[in-house]
Amino acid sequence: MAILPLVILPDQRLRLVSEPVGSVTAEIRRLADDMLETMYDAPGIGLAAIQIGVAKRLITVDTSKEENVRRPQVFIDPVITWASEETRGYDEGCLSIPDYYAEVTRPDRVRVRFRDLDGAEREIEADGLLATCIQHEIDHLDGVLFVDHISKLKRDRVMKKFAKAAKRDAA
Numbered sequence: 386m387a388i389l390p391l392v393i394l395p396d397q398r399l400r401l402v403s404e405p406v407g408s409v410t411a412e413i414r415r416l417a418d419d420m421l422e423t424m425y426d427a428p429g430i431g432l433a434a435i436q437i438g439v440a441k442r443l444i445t446v447d448t449s450k451e452e453n454v455r456r457p458q459v460f461i462d463p464v465i466t467w468a469s470e471e472t473r474g475y476d477e478g479c480l481s482i483p484d485y486y487a488e489v490t491r492p493d494r495v496r497v498r499f500r501d502l503d504g505a506e507r508e509i510e511a512d513g514l515l516a517t518c519i520q521h522e523i524d525h526l527d528g529v530l531f532v533d534h535i536s537k538l539k540r541d542r543v544m545k546k547f548a549k550a551a552k553r554d555a556a
């Protein structure tokens with residue numbers, strides 16, 4: 386297992402639409418292990434493969450609130466098959482946009498179809514923070530960031546801040 390460097394805004398790889406995984410090989414299981422280790426190290430409650438530079442439709446999530454208890458979940462080629470009309474607002478963050486948080490409103494409950502690490506087809510219904518996190522991660526697979534769900538004024542401000550920081554770091 387390895388802790389891998391995170392892709393940070395304004396890196397344009399974050400805007401890529403990731404490719405389906407297809408069959409679950411040893412390489413994919415290794416990628417999932419590396420993503421989990423990177424997510425726990427950050428620390429974060431979710432991670433999409435593109436955040437470590439791999440444009441494949443694979444996400445990891447752990448929204449367990451119990452101290453010292455890990456409940457890692459891996460979703461391969463996830464698809465939202467149903468979303469509730471009821472919504473919830475949550476102050477979201479993103480490991481690719483460090484130290485920036487903003488409220489995003491999304492469906493409160495979703496049903497997600499995906500494959501697990503054994504390649505088995507599964508479907509779950511998620512609510513609360515798990516539902517929010519899964520939607521945030523699936524957005525990453527389509528090149529969408531949580532700041533795309535906030536006002537243009539706030540988004541332009543955060544985009545400018547990260548573009549300036551990248552220029553400063555490159556100098």
Ligand code: K1U
Binds near residue numbers: 431433475477517521
């Ligand atoms: O995808 C990512 O960038 C990870 C992101 C997931 C997420 C957070 C909040 C709402 C939706 C999705 C994070 O994990 S940011 C860090 C974070 O929220 C956190 C870190 C440590 C403890 C608790 C939360």
Ligand code: ZN
Binds near residue numbers: 481521525
């Ligand atoms: Zn994110």
